[in-house]
Amino acid sequence: MIFDITILPGFDKNGCKEQYTYIKLKAGDTVSIVGPTGSGKTALISDIELLAQGDTSTKRRIFVNGEVPSDEIRFNPAMKPIVMITQNTKCFADLTTEEFLQIHARARKIYDKQVIQKTIDLANNFTGEKIKKDTRVTVLSGGQTRSLLIADAIMVGASPIILLDEIENAGIFKQEVVNLIHKAGKMVVFVTHDPVIALLTKTRIIMENGAVKKVLYQNEPEIRAAQSLLELDKKIGTIREELRAGKSITFDLPAVNYA
Amino acid sequence: MKLVIIAGPPSAGKTSLAKQIVKRFKDELTIAFLKIDVVKAFEDLELKKEFGILTKKFYSGDLCPDHAGVMVLGDAVEWGQKNAAELLIVESAGLCLRCSPYLNQGLGIIVLSSISGIxxxxxxxxxxxxxxxxxxxxxxxxxxxxxxxLIQKIKEVHTRIILMETNALQGNSLNRLYDLIIKSRDIDRDKLMLKGNPPLGTCTICVGKKEVGWKHHFGVVQKLDGQIAEYLYRGE
Known part of the structure; x- marks a missing residue:
């Protein structure tokens, strides 16, 4: 069982060592990784996903429960304590959704047969157009693919650590995903440009030039700011769904004034 | 001298992997690199320029590149040893999928891209x-x-293969491969054997005759609706 992971410093894009001794993330933690594009956010979660041992471009090392993880944990998907939702919005495997999930369940040694249908049902909570079990994964839209991969990560991956790379870009029901993951009591790491997600997490890692620049912890005003942004985000979400459904806006929207 | 043979379809990342291996060992071992290809190859020049190691290329021309590989590998081993190489890396052309260039000694590596299809x-x-x-x-x-x-699928078909994943441009997570290379035994030149059976034989098409139709050809070829047992074809 995973209790914590420790990130040991690597090097930035200029080859300078990162300025921290270690970063420890514990079970139940919610973490966001923020910073400009190209600052190394995806590289950082990839290091975590690969449980890097100085053998990635950043030269970071990742410990599990204070120790170097065994090869079995690093390389056997059935033992891997980490699932990652990447920014990929495409599947290349020429398989139906059902076959894809069946093979993945075998890889993860999940033997509950109902998990396949449950995963598809969950994915359909996140996406507008429904996915059927005989739909080939190669023809799923970007949003459908990501919804399926998120549902797969939760149901089939079923790991104590979830890494999510810019889930806000997917055109899917972000709120539903965030709520579900929060409830699961897992360690969740978001790479994000979304202020709502960034403010909702307890820990914020700020990236620059390939390196961790600083680590911040959620403060009281931020918790309140997150709540009000969440309300605003829901309103925007409602309007988005109205527009998607082909409706017109027939009332005045409240003016927003943050001055 | 250790031997690493890299095979795989075009654009899978064979050369990128070879570069990572060279980068890792160039300060420890004397490395020689041979690229076998059909009509055009630049890998030897690239690796020589980037790492200053001993390189060579071989064009198979009209001959099947794996067939050519079998013929010249003996020379390549001699060339490597004459130049005091401690690690010989051979990159195959990776075209036809009928046979494999791996030997009974050294390491045989197949490079497959994640997007090559399930x-x-x-x-x-x-x-x-x-x-x-x-x-x-x-x-x-x-x-x-x-x-x-993809990994699961490969494991189910080839249960004993050692699987590893990487982004070969960056060389992520290849420590395991380096470990296997460094622990691999030196080859014995006189006992090198192909691991798999090559195709049953070569024919006049294999050696470059372009004419179409049976009367121009002989060798081990099969008619479109011919019986399997009659494939030894003597020409018309």
């Missing part, structure tokens, strides 16, 4: 099944779930 490992036959190690490249282009689906 059925590729099965279709590629001996090139995958006789390899010691499968290196899956371009993992940054697909989701973690899809990577795991």
């Amino acid at each position: 059925h590729a490992p099965e279709k590629m036959g001996a090139m995958v099944s006789l390899a010691d190690i499968a290196v899956i490249t371009k993992i940054d282009l697909v989701s973690q779930a899809e990577r795991e689906v």
Whole structure:
């Protein structure tokens, strides 16, 4: 069982060592990784996903429960304590959704047969157009693919650590995903440009030039700011769904004034 | 001298992997690199320029590149040893999937791209099944779930192969491969053997005759609707 992971410093894009001794993330933690594009956010979660041992471009090392993880944990998907939702919005495997999930369940040694249908049902909570079990994964839209991969990560991956790379870009029901993951009591790491997600997490890692620049912890005003942004985000979400459904806006929207 | 043979379809990342191996060992071992290809190859020049190691290329021309590989590998081993190489890396052309260039000694590595399709490992036959190690490249282009689906599929078809995943441009997570290379035994030049059976024979088409129709050809060829047992064809 995973209790914590420790990130040991690597090097930035200029080859300078990162300025921290270690970063420890514990079970139940919610973490966001923020910073400009190209600052190394995806590289950082990839290091975590690969449980890097100085053998990635950043030269970071990742410990599990204070120790170097065994090869079995690093390389056997059935033992891997980490699932990652990447920014990929495409599947290349020429398989139906059902076959894809069946093979993945075998890889993860999940033997509950109902998990396949449950995963598809969950994915359909996140996406507008429904996915059927005989739909080939190669023809799923970007949003459908990501919804399926998120549902797969939760149901089939079923790991104590979830890494999510810019889930806000997917055109899917972000709120539903965030709520579900929060409830699961897992360690969740978001790479994000979304202020709502960034403010909702307890820990914020700020990236620059390939390196961790600083680590911040959620403060009281931020918790309140997150709540009000969440309300605003829901309103925007409602309007988005109205527009998607082909409706017109027939009332005045409240003016927003943050001055 | 240690021997590493890299095979795999075009654009899978064979050369990128070779570069990572060279980068890792160039300060420890004297490395020689041979590229076998059909009409054009630049890999020897690239590696020589980037790492200053001993390189060579060989064009198979009209001959099947794997067939050519079998013929020249003996010379290549001699060339490596004459130049005091401690590690010989041979990169195959990776075209036809009928046979495999791996030997009974050294390491045979199949390089497969994550986006080459879920059925590729099965279709590629001996090139995958006789390899010691499968290196899956371009993992940054697909989701973690899809990577795991591909790995599972390969494992189910080739239970004993050692699987590893990388982004060969960056060389992520290759420590395991380096470890296997450094622990691999030196080869014995007089006992080198192909691991798999080559195709049953070569014919006049294999050696470059362009004419169409039976009367121009002889050798081990099969008629479109001919019986399997009659494939020894003597020409018309």
